[in-house]
Amino acid sequence: MSSNRTRRFVASAVLGASLVALAAPAQATSSVGGQIATSEILSRAQYWVNNHVPYNQGGYAADQQGKTYREDCSGYVSMAWHLGTSLVVTDGGPSFTNADGSPNSTYDTAVGDFSNLQPGDAMAYPHQHIWLFAGWTDKATGDFTYYAESNPGNPTHGPSTANIHNSTIEGWPTSGYVALRYKNAATTPTAPTLTDGTFVNVTETGQVFRMAGGAPIAVTDWNNVGGFQSYVNISQAQFNTLPTYPADGTALAAGTGIYVVAGGAPIYVSDFSHVPGIAQRTVVDPAALDRAGTGGAFNHLRTVPVDGTAIAGGVNGGVYVIAGGAPVYVSDFSHVPGIAQRTVVDETAVDLAGSGGVYNHLRAVPADGTFLNDGTTGQVYRVAGGAPIAVTDWANVGGFQSYTTVDTNALGLAGSNTTSYSHLRRTPADGTVLRGYTTGKLYTVQGGHPTPTTTGQPVTSVDQVAIDKAGQPGAFSHLS
Secondary structure, eight states: OOHHHHHHHHHTGGGOOBOOOOOOOOOOOOOTTSOBOHHHHHHHHHHHHHTTOOOEEEEEEEOTTSOEEEESHHHHHHHHHTOSSOOBSSSSSOBSBOTTSOBOTTTEEEOOSGGGOOTTOEEEETTTEEEEEEEEEETTTTEEEEEEOOBTTBOSEEEEEEETTSSEETTEEGGGOEEEEETTBOOOOOOOOOOTTOEEEETTTOOEEEEETTEEEEESBGGGGTSOOOOEEEOHHHHTTSOSSOOTTOEEEETTEEEEEETTEEEEESOGGGSTTOOOEEEOOHHHHHTTTSSGGGGGSOSSOOTTOEEEETTTOOEEEEETTEEEEESOGGGSTTOOOEEEEOHHHHHTTTSSGGGTTSOSSOOTTOEEEETTTOOEEEEETTEEEEESOGGGGTSOOOOEEEOHHHHHTTTOSSGGGTTSOSSOOTTOEEEETTTOOEEEEETTEEEEESOOSSEEEEOHHHHHTTTOSGGGGGOO
C-alpha cells in the first residue's frame, strides 16, 4: 500500500479499520563541527554508555566514526556534540564557558531559564563540571533524564534521572549551573503536549499511534483499540522528538492481557496482586506488543528489556538485572555497583521467562554472545548455550565489547536447583557449537564437554583459552 493511499485511508478512517505501519526516515549523520540533530546528540551519548567508557582524564575513547575524545565530563559532551576537539570546563584551554561563566559564543549560546532546556543541551557548572540534558519526563514537576561522565567511581552513565528543583545535581548546587545550547544543534519542531491515551497521526505517513508512558505505540487496526477515535495530526519532525519507549512502570492493556513496561519491553502481569500499585492502564493494540522491536512503527516497544534494566518481583521482592534479555538474579546490591532504580514486575513472568506466548518478552537465559562482567571480581564471560564462558583477554574475542555487570553469585551458582539462579546454565546446553576465536576451531558441547567438530550452526565465538582450560576451577568450570 502506498503512503498516499495510507494518508487518504487514515483521513477517512471512519470507513474502515485497518492501518498500515510505515518506517520513519533514517536520521542523517553529522560531520565534525557541523549541524547535528538533537536525536543524534543523544545517540552519540548513548554510544559511550553502551561501551562502558570509563572516567579517565588522561584517556581517550572513540566515537562511532573513530574520532577520539577525552574520557571526562567535558570530553563526553564534546563527543556528543561532535565537536572538533575536547573542550574543558576548567581554565587553561578552549572551554564551554568564558572565565566569568557566560557561554562561549564560539561553541554555544545561553538557554536562559532551565524550563527552556531541550534534549541535547548541556548544563555547565563553570570551571567544575558539565553534563548533557536528555529530555523532560515530566516538565510540570521538573523530572528529567541526562547523560554524564561524573568521576572514576561513576563513569559514563545515562539516561539517569533527576529533578531540576533539586538543590544539587551531580554534586553541584543547581543554582550555579548555566544552561547551554550547541550553536550547531538543529532546531527541532516541538510536538504538542500529548497525554497518555491520545491518538496521533503522522501526516507524512498516515501512521497512527497511541501515547502510553509518554511514547507512541503503533495502531494497526482501529478495532484493536475500541473503534475509530479522534486524533491529533503531527509532523514527522514533531514525532521524532517524542520519547522512543514508554517510561518504566507504564501499564498497558492489550487484548485481554495486562503488561508493565520495563526497559522498553512489555512484561506480562498474570495477577494484579503480583504488582502492587499498578498504575492506570492505557489500552493499546496487541499487534504492537506481538511485533515489538521488529522495525518501523513497531520499534517503540522492545522485544525484551534493554540490558542493564533492573526489575523486582512485586510479591517476593527478588531483584534481577537484565542481560541478553534474561533476568539474572541479584543476591546483594553491593555485587552489582550502580544498579539502577527497579521496575516492579510480576515474578511469574520471571519464573516463566521464555516459555512462550505472553512470557516471551523475557528470555529464559541470556542470548548467545552476551558479555557478562562479574561485579565483584571483574571477570568477563561470554554466554554460549546459556552458560557463561570465561574471557581471559578482550583480544581473544575480537576486542572490547559492551557487557552487563551481574552478581558474582549468579555466575558461581549458575544452574543450581533454586529458581532464582536458573536463568544461567552451569554449562552450555547440549549441542551448543563453540568456535575458538583465535584458532577458528569448532567444538560441539555434550554434557558440558567441548568435543572437536567440523560442522554445526549456530556458532558462538569464545576465548580459546576457556576451551583449553575446560574443567579447571573458578571461571573455567563452566566447561568440563
